[in-house]
Amino acid sequence: DGVTVSLTEARRSEVVCAGILILVCVVSPIIIVLVRNAVNTIQVYASNLAEKARELEYEKELSDSLLYQMLPPSIAKQLKQTQQVPAEFFSSVTVYFSDIVGFTAIAAVSTPYQVISFLNSVYKLFDEKIECYDVYKIETIGDSYMVASGLPVRNGNKHATEIASMALELLEATSMCRLPHRPDQTLCMRSGIHMGPCVAGIVGSKMPRYCLFGDTINTASRMESTGEPMKIQISDDVKKALDKTGLFLTAPRGVVDVKGKGEMSTHWLEGRIGPSPERPTTTSLDCTPSFLARIHSQRSPRYQSGKPRIQ
Template sequence: MQEKSVQNGNSTYEMTTNPGIKFPKEEDSLSEMSRNSEDRSRGPGGLCCADAGNPAYKRGRRFQLTQMIVLPFIPILALIVQTAMSLQYLLEYRNDIEDVETQVQIATDLGKFVTQMQLERSEVAFFVFTNKSSQPLRSNISEQFAMTNQTLEKMITWPPIRLPQNRQLLDKKEEFITHLCNFRQKISSEESTVQEVLAWYTSVNAAMLDHLTTRIKETDNSGVWRYLLAFKNILRSIENMGIALTYGISYYGRGQLSTSNYISYVRHESLGSDLLNASLNYALNIKELHSKLIRNLSDYEKIQQRSEEILRNQKRNASIEDAMMYTDSLTSYIDELRKLQYKLRVEIKRYVDRDLKEAANKEAIGIAILITVLVISPVIIILVRNAVATIQMYAANLADKARELNKEKKKSDALLFQMLPTSVAQQLKQMQQVPAEYYEAVTVYFCDIVGFTEIAAISTPLEVVSFLNSIYKLFDARIECYDVYKVESSGDSYMVASGLPVKNGNKHVTEIATMALDLLAGSSVLKVPHRGNETLQIRSGCHTGPVVAGIVGTKMPRYCLYGDTVNTASRMESTGEAQRVHISLEMKRALDEAGGFKTEHRGLVYVKGKGEMDTYWLTCKDGGLPKRPDPPAYDDAQPQYMKRFMEGYHSK
């Protein structure tokens, strides 16, 4: 509970006035520590144990030398192993990068071939849709066939392709070339339809793109995967745009699309846009180039308008001229995308070259580190051997100092916990700001000694301090039993609060009420010095209300309470009577709500700064107070801290 930790701290703070607190005899403990350190190497076994660990003996020196050589060698060996493993990892990393370079080259060849197949499909589709027109789209079909063949011959690997007509699997490049030539003959002889042309070229490109995707998945352990995905998506985007282009040519060349062709156009046009956006998100530098391309391309708005016209699919007059204009504008845009594709391919090559260079540098650094470790390992062992001797000399002294420091730290912490609440002190130790906190309901208690001025006048200062020490020892012991916090004790004034710094609901009222009755009962058995058998009389006052609590000051900081509640509680005490507990109307209502206490109406009392207030006497608690032993008689003529002070003074 909060009050226990705080009050335990109080007992430490009051160490100068509380004889019940005992400190370890530091001189004795330190001297004992010194004696133990002198015999640290000696055990019950006699000289055998001493020889094994004491460097004063030859056997001990040999043992220490072995330790100095073996112990540093363990981390050095671990460092050598770690460096060797790192070097092995770097070699594997370089091999992986070289594999990536090979796979990127394969992907580049596939991309070039797919590009040529897309261009060939556009020329063939225009040729078929315009009813075998002799006017080519952009170049002669034979020239395009030759360019495709040239790209095909340069391919290093060949993925298996299944043709759409007979589902035949072509796993060799020569077989594919044969079927490609046969298909071209059918186009020239007017034996193929538009659907056959699209299906044949689309299936070939799809097989190539699937193989390209597989290659990219195999390289996902490097950082080039984003660029490869962007490269693949641009290829697929151009592929879908090319297919959509063929349907657009059909729309302008024939006047309207059939339902199946219209659905195919919408699907491929949407896929082309989505794949292009995906690739731009993977490669942000290409995204900037694409934005610049759109701004500089004069036909881009016309392309969008013609796409919207095709999406409406309204019947119109067939026009070869419109088909050529549409094809020219969209093909120009696709050519610009191919330029982006080429720049992306260059970026991929640059990225792979950079990784290869970085891997080579890391490999060289790893080899250099391994050689350095092997060279300096003996030097480290020699230096450690020389350093251990010095370290051992200071180690024992440092351990003793650390223990002394820890003891002093505990003392200072105990003193801090006495001066401040535990939660607040912990925040201050952690260099945290401790803001003032508002408490909506707190009960504050004040009491002072009746006739203290007269008692002090006829007593020596030492007797006054001893008298107050006896009283506050009793009060401190009694409030340990309650959920309260001792705010301060100044002169004969004693201030206690409940409900802070840890809130306890409505419990604060009953805790203060019970404590006030307990202190009243306990003080009645104390004797007043120089007045025979006259007993101590105290005047008490309590009030319940809101307060603000916080740390005040930087020199000797204190946990203080502020608010009208504190002033009212002080006025309740000053306007009260001896051996009675004076409470306000607010506290009386809180006690009535809690139950278990009896009060007596006092009437209206003029309170300075407040006017007339209706107040009450707290008379007793139902069931009575717990039985406590009577405090010892007043015989503490000299507080404990004075005894220590005088002993220290005389010993000088």
């Protein structure tokens, strides 16, 4: 009897083990498939997450690039870090103003689209030229173009020569410009330069701008408005600074009645003595932060087709 009971229990255990083995053989492939699908899902999710992270980084760099075009790089970095930029005093800077002679008459015989197209072509030309100099474009107001040197990064005594060299190159470039819709008409520009102290800072919370304040800016604007077509009028202070370098040709204009300043002795900037210094071309000069170079050289796949992918 004991042997019979043992054999019976052994058969039962054998059946149970066989059932368990069959169950394992049936369930294992299902578990393997489920695990494999889970791994694939995690890999796809990780890949999508990495792509989203790259796109987010690209969008961040793109927004930073727009900020760097609106504000000087050093000011933009400070604004991002501290959310505020205190006004700063500069003991000596050089400010340049230019104005298109007869712009009102040109606008009167042109369509709004032609005026915008014309100004855009002129400003794009100027923007390309000034990239080769240690200057910062402050703003454009209508047909007026304003540039300064010596801020927001101080450059010692170089600001006067940088602006003078830039002004001569812009004047030369202007002489070769033609109105797109009036090719027989030559573009004429009037320029003025002054140097002195000023205060600079961020103004406004919406579309903030880097603005300059002080008598130096007003006087530089008067140098332009009281000038003559295709000439660069400079103040006596600028003339003295340029004379110290011995690199520029100037001619006395005489005494000019300047609004708000009275009579001032001014001069014409006529050229350089000897050849102009070689400067990098706009295509080889890297004047932008490193992340902007990455944006232009490694565009996000999301934008390579010309249209953003909607997911």
